[in-house]
Structure formats: structure tokens, C-alpha cells
Amino acid sequence: MHVKRFAGFTVFFLILLSTCAQAGPEIQHWISSKGARVYFVRTQGLPLLDVRVVFDAGSARDGKQFGVAALTSTLLDAGAGGWDADTIARRVEGVGALLSTGVSRDSAWLALRSLTDSRKLTLALDTANAILRAPTFEQKDFDRKKKQMLVALQRREESPGALANVAYFKALYGDHPYAHPVNGFTDSVKPLSRDHVMSFYRRYYVANNAVVVIVGDVDRGQAEAIAGTLLRDLPEGERAPALPAVVVAPAGKTERIQFASEQTHVLSGMPVVRRGDPDYVPLYVGNHILGGSGLVSKITEEVREKRGLSYSAYSYLVPMARKGPFTMGLQTRNDQTDQALEVMLQTLNDFIAQGPTDKDLGDAKKNITGGFVLRIDSNKKLVEYVAMIGFYELPLDYLDRFPEQVEAVSREAVADAFKRRIHPDRFQTVLVGGGAKPGGE
């Protein structure tokens, strides 16, 4: 157990945000016979392999059944191909493999890590294939997983930070499929049936809607065989249609939600950038300076270092298939909430008005490019980046080009991108906290 000096969004950034390397990895790409996009990087030095099978089957595909994507994902390894959950777990863990499934707004995935030892790897891959190809969704497993999800939704009500996030996305996205939380709501999960899950699975867990990522110590021939095994007998199906465009609300609003906590959690921002957006690099560099670089960023400097108002104060950009949010956030003692929010917004307004200084920009470039190699220095980090490149169909040399693009960004380009794309008057602000309501219950 330990307590860190600064809990930034490091992990988050590694997974979600783009970046690159002077000598990026050589990504090999092909289309499987079933129509799935396959991406492969050979790494050497350790006898291990990381695999991701990513589907365009995130919660944005829930339709009206909020939570069905998450429930489907969590049920995959609860029974498949004639094996029950116990057998699946024993098969995987008996060879020391790690297997998990997960879901976000844009995607759902299966992640597998295994040794390259052929007996172990074959067993792990066969199990993964069964999970993708023939999940049984038995009623008793469905009932159990649904109950667990409902409990998790109740627990969400314990957390002011989680509630702030739910309210924030609702404020940002209105009727868009990004608006609801990945796990849905109690009222939307309760009516879900096994049929909902099965039809979701049949529609979206198909080869044409899949991306396979393989990173590890195997050769091209083996990688092709691995992709074949993973997708064996998976129907070709159809790719999911493009999600609707995001309509950004013309006016900002502030929502205060009373919560019996010591701190108030604050989130403020708007939908801004999608993957492949031409403004992404200047926005990324600007955000790095403003609130994306931990303790040396302007927001942390003003909120935490100068005033001691928060442990964690930050801004981030999450590019998604459609416009993902630019978000600023902090948590602070209830009685100083307004002050902290004002300092944070003022920092943004100053940054938009003045843009970065030459020194700001130089420092940011040095940090991003000088440390770029750190972002892909392990198999685990690499597989996340390659999955991002594959899923969003970014150029294969994306990791090579990103540092060059950062290097080429000018002060004017950052200032211009922020002026054009970030509009504080259109920000949705959510505050959750304030302490107990007077009068109790």
C-alpha cells in the first residue's frame, strides 16, 4: 500500500491518447480472410505475446438498452463452446495466461496475454476463440452478471467523482450515444434480457466489425495463424455504421448536485476533437501546456502549487470516433469550490487569450518528443497504441510521425486552434459535493 505524490492521468493518457516514437515500431497490417483488420508488431527479448481483439461494440452501440454492451462483454467468458465459467477460468489460468474483456464508449475488446510456449499459447488461443465465437449466455450466468452490474451501479452512487462523470457526459452529449455511462443506469439495466444480449452479440461480434492486434515474440507466419485461430468460425457479418455526429450545445450551463462529501468534484468542458482531426496535434500540445503534463502544467501550477486548493487538477482531451471531450477537473474542500473553479477557468481564459509563450512551447516539445520512447517501451504499452491505431484506422506510421508533427507546431497554431475550438462560454460544468443537505434525509 502506498500513497503517491501525484495521481495524474498518466495511465489514462497512455491508453487513450495518441503519441509516438522517433523509431516507431514496424506495424504489419493485413485483412483476414473473414474481413477483420489485423495489425502485428514483432517484439523480441521476452517469450510472451499480447493480443487484443477489438470490436466496434462499445456502449455507443447500446441503442435504447443502456448497459447492454457492457453486460454482453462481461458475459463472454462466463460460458462458451461447451465450457462453463469455471472451466474457462481453469483452462486460461492453468497455463498462466491472463484473459479479460472490457468495454468503453467506442469499443469492446478481449485482451489476452500468454507465454509463447506453443502448448500454452494454443490452449489460451483456443479458449479465447470459443469466447468470441460461441458464448452461451446461459440464463443463470446472465442473471448473476446482471445482479453484479446492478450492485456496481448502486456503488457508483457512493462516489461523488463517478456521479460527476455521469452528469458531465449527459450535459455534454444530450441525446447522442456518448451521453449515457458505459454501465448504463439502474433503470436501463433492470429490464435487460438475455435476448437483448444475444442480439447485441450477433450484430456486433463479427469479423467485419473486428480489429485483431498481435504484439510479441512470434513471426509473421505465426501471427497469421494466431489471427486465424482467434477468428475461427466467427461470422463475417457487417461493420457497424458510423455514429451520428455530435451536436455541441450552443450555451454552457452549470449543474450543482448536492452530495454528502467533504470535497466537491468539478468537471468542466465540451466535446471538441475526434480521431484524425487536423487540429489534434496543436490542441494536444496546447493541452499539454495547460493541464496535461502533471505538476508542471499551468492548471496544476495555479490551483495546486500556488494555492494548495486541490491534490489533482488537470485538463485532458479524449479524441474518439466522434468528438470526444476536452475536460478540466479538480476536487476541493466544499467551502473553496467556487474559488478553485474560478482559478481553473481563469487559467484557461488567459491561455486562450494569450496563447503559449515560446518557452511554454519549447518546454512542451522537449517533454513530448524527448520522452516519447517511454510511451512504447514495453509490450503492454505497445499493444495499446497499436490497438488505437488499428481501431481508429490511423496511418501505420502514426507513431513515427507524431513527434515530428509536435516538433513542427508553432505558437500561433496552438493559439489559433484553442481560439477556434475551445469555447468556455459553451462549457458544461458539473459540481458534485457540498456536504449533507440541510435537514438530512
Next chain:
Amino acid sequence: MSFLLRSLLFVVLALPVLVHSAEPQVHEFTLENGLKVLVKEDRRAPVVVSQVWYKVGSSYEYGGITGVAHLLEHMMFKGTKKHPPGEFSRIIAANGGSENAFTGRDYTAYFQSLEKSRLAVSFELEADRMRNLQLLDEEFQKERQVVLEERRMRTDDKPRAKTYEYFNAMAHTNGGYRNPVIGWADDIKHLTVADLNDWYQRYYAPNNATLVVVGDVDPNEVLALAKKYFGPLQPSSLKSVKPRTEVEQVGPRRMTVRLPAKQPFLVLGYKVPALKNVQDEVEAYALEVLAGILDGGNSARLATRLVRGQQIAVSAGAGYDLYSRLPSLFIVEASPAPGQTVGALEQALEREIRLLQEKAVSQQELDRVKAQVLANAIYERDSVFYQAMQLGTLETVGLGWKRMDEYVERINAVTAEQVLAVARKYLIDDRLSVAVLDPLPMTNKQPAQAQPGGRHAR
């Protein structure tokens, strides 16, 4: 929640590296001033991680100054004579690095991850703040507020984290693991610059530290750099740390924690020795295997029987800290499934414990734990940071990094009978503490004075 994380990721986080035939060895040096230097080559990427570990953590704190180790860790970024507040972080950032620090019960550590050519930048700054920290009152006042915010975020507004805090304070009577790492709020509020300075002067010295470097480096070049930057630092005469040996527990302990929450929660802890202080080391490894039998993944007993089989829990976990400096707790925790009471859940956990004491675990279960240990030993080598963490932890708690080499072999040698024996010896009532989180309505912050019936519907 740090524990929860540890228990769920038991295999990933708790088990050290396999010494594979191809694995590069660790080079150990000691400078004249007593600084221990450990270097491990990992040439897979042109990066290096550098960590400075001090042999001091929250378990060294005594009444009234809890939180001092952690608050000092924050203040270590607030300037020396040579580098003003904040400059440390700015220099590391400008060199493309990332940095942070962490405080645990048994250690305080600082680290930088950098492209391999920048190692000297990290050494210069770390060496400087090892002996030349300037504790400015104005910076201290602000940072104390930051830490109080950190405490509110991590603990005060999280019912389970708070339950763990009360639980640890009950399970330990006088030993060092009684207090939370971050400190009690009132203690933090009353710390002074003088308290921090005393702490700094007493524990921050080359002969109380270990420098760990892992990455694409040449061990002799690292040694030369370490000599250049850390070599001139003066050692301290270290005062011995009073043992404060935990008194014997003489019966089960139980508490109810009533807090606004939505879900009840149950935690059991049995007092157990760690590798460092166990009489027969086999027992410590057997406890490690026992934790894996209960909670080493989805095929382990708690998930198989309680979450899926009986469906009495929505989640359940177990954990053991093989490498703690002091005897610690073997933890079992769980949340009841809807419609199940905490009492029924506790009985189910007790049945699992009894079963472990009555019947030897199966060969299949043992093989599964051993297969996971073997695989994880490879997986962990994917992270230079984690490799450095392992070296630093073992060295700092006083076991010595070489114990890492034995891990896979020692686990492999554990038998079902040995697991049975430790279950019988340690998972007993007289060593047990139990805490129950009993949810109060979320809208009412303070428990009312009188609670008719004592128990609250959610």
C-alpha cells in the same frame, strides 16, 4: 482502496521476477558513504528508470506525527539551495522524463523515467535533495492543504477506504502498521516544519538509501555516475529504530463502521508473519500460495465458490504481503450479493477457511498457482519500472534483493500439507479482526445520535 487493488491483481503485483537463464543479473555496489547501488540491464528499449529508496515509511511514525513521512515526500519537490521550488519537476519534464514519488508503510521512494542518455540529470537532482532540502514554511503551509485534499479524496469520501483505516487501527494494537500511510487528519493539521526537518535529518542520508537503476545502461557507467553525484554526500550516524513489537492478540476483534454508503462490505484480517520475521520461511511461502488458492484469479476458490457457485458475494478477494517489514495481516474481503446479509457472507468465508484447515488443497489448484507464478515472472519483466520496484522493496525492508531469485523455486516447493499447516496455525480466531461497513443513508452525513434498531436499511 490500495488493498483491494493488491488483492485483485494479486498475481500481477505481488510476485517477483523469475530468474530465467537469459535474465541479466543485478550488479550491486556500495559507495564509501554507504549508498547501496543496484543496477539491472534491460536493453529492450532505450530507456532507464532511476529510483531512490529510503528506509523509512509510515510504520516508523509514532503517535501525533502520523503522516510526516508522506508530507515530507511532497516537500522533497519544494526546493534546495540550488534548485528553487518546482524546478526539480521542470528540469525532468524538459528532459522528456516523467517522475513521481510514493510513500508506503516501509519505504519512501522517488523515481524518474527517462530516455537512457539523461540519467545524469536525475542523479544530479536526487543527490542534491538527499542532503540539501530547504523546508520553507510558506511552501509547507500550502502543501499541507494539498495533502489534506488528497486525504479527503482517497479516504474521507470513500466509505471502504475509511473502513480499512478503522480496521487497521483496531487490528494492530501498538505496532507500526496501525496508522494510515497518509496520516490521521488531525495529525496532518498539526505537523510543523520542525517535525519534517527532524524526519529529514534523521532518515535522509546515503547510508539509509538504495539507488536502483534498470534499463538500457552499462553497470560500470552507472557506478561512475553514481560516484560522481552521490559520492560526495556525507553519511549520517543512524539512530536505531525502536522495534515497537506488536503485542500478542488474545482474542478475536470486531467492529462495525457506520458510514453513508450504498453497499455493505466485510473485511477479515488474520495476524501473520512475513518472510522477514517468520521463524520457518516455508510458512511464509505457504501463506503466499494460500492467498493464490483463494484469490489467484477467476478459477480461484473465492470467485468459483462464493461469487459464482453460492452467489453469496458479488466480489471477494484475499491477499498476503510476503515482503512486509513487520508481521502483517492475511486479508479476506467481500461484498454480499443482493439479498444476502453480511452475517451470511461472513459464515460463508468462515466455511472456506475451515475447509482449508480440514482438507489439503488439490494438486490441480497447486499446479494452477505455480503455473501463474511462472508466467508472471516473465510478464513482470515487460516493465522496467516494476523490476526496479522489486529490487527496491526487497532491499529496503531488509531482506536483500537476492531473495528475489529464490521466489519461483520456493513457491514451487510448497506442498499441500504445508498450506494445510499454515491455515491451521494462522487462520484462527485468536488472530482474527473483523470489520463490517454498515451503510447509513447517503443523504445524512453524520450518523444521528440515536439509531433505533442499530442497523439501517439502505
